[in-house]
Amino acid sequence: HFGIAAYKAEQMCLVINARTSGAVGGMDTHGDHDIQNPLCIDEIVEQIDALVTDLKEMGVYDDSVIVVGSDMGRTPQYNSFNGKDHWPITSMLLLGGRVQGNQVIGETTDLLEAKKVDPQTLELSENGIELTYPDMHQLFRRYSGIENTAVSKKYDLKAQELNITKFFKI
Numbered sequence: 001h002f003g004i005a006a007y008k009a010e011q012m013c014l015v016i017n018a019r020t021s022g023a024v025g026g027m028d029t030h031g032d033h034d035i036q037n038p039l040c041i042d043e044i045v046e047q048i049d050a051l052v053t054d055l056k057e058m059g060v061y062d063d064s065v066i067v068v069g070s071d072m073g074r075t076p077q078y079n080s081f082n083g084k085d086h087w088p089i090t091s092m093l094l095l096g097g098r099v100q101g102n103q104v105i106g107e108t109t110d111l112l113e114a115k116k117v118d119p120q121t122l123e124l125s126e127n128g129i130e131l132t133y134p135d136m137h138q139l140f141r142r143y144s145g146i147e148n149t150a151v152s153k154k155y156d157l158k159a160q161e162l163n164i165t166k167f168f169k170i
Contacts, residue, residue: 008059027070029074031083032083037084044068048095064096064097066093066095067092067093067094067140068092068094069093069136073089073112074086075087087112089113098168099168100168100169105117105131106131114131116128117131119161119163120163132159134158134159135160136162137159138160139159139164142164143167
């Protein structure tokens with residue numbers, strides 16, 4: 001509740017960061033992936049559910065944007081320890097009252113390679129771009145109004161411009 005209370009107190013908090021507890025070893029499942037990963041997913045789903053419940057109870061869900069992501073994905077194949085190693089392709093989940101929901105943006109091949117999308121329509125396009133974390137971070141900067149601050153300019157993301165109205169209710 002502390003993070004949500006800070007968020008609710010205008011100008012005090014813009015971002016709340018949470019992660020899995022690591023009670024089951026975290027999401028880095030280099031061994032026994034099929035045993036460890038479902039436990040991690042269950043923990044994340046429980047945390048998201050609790051966060052949504054708390055945001056609604058405190059009356060700020062309709063103004064919220066929740067971003068669930070990871071620094072990497074997992075390989076499509078298993079290693080010799082029945083685990084999955086690091087993979088450059090991953091996914092993100094956006095939800096909350098300010099998110100344009102009920103859509104999937106992007107896609108992968110059967111080998112978990114990213115398919116390209118048109119940056120304005122976000123439809124699949126062979127002439128499009130692969131969505132990257134810098135693209136998404138630039139989108140979040142733009143949405144939160146910090147895109148042109150001195151700090152943001154200091155850390156240029158070299159990102160593609162995405163159609164913000166496909167992601168957020170403006």
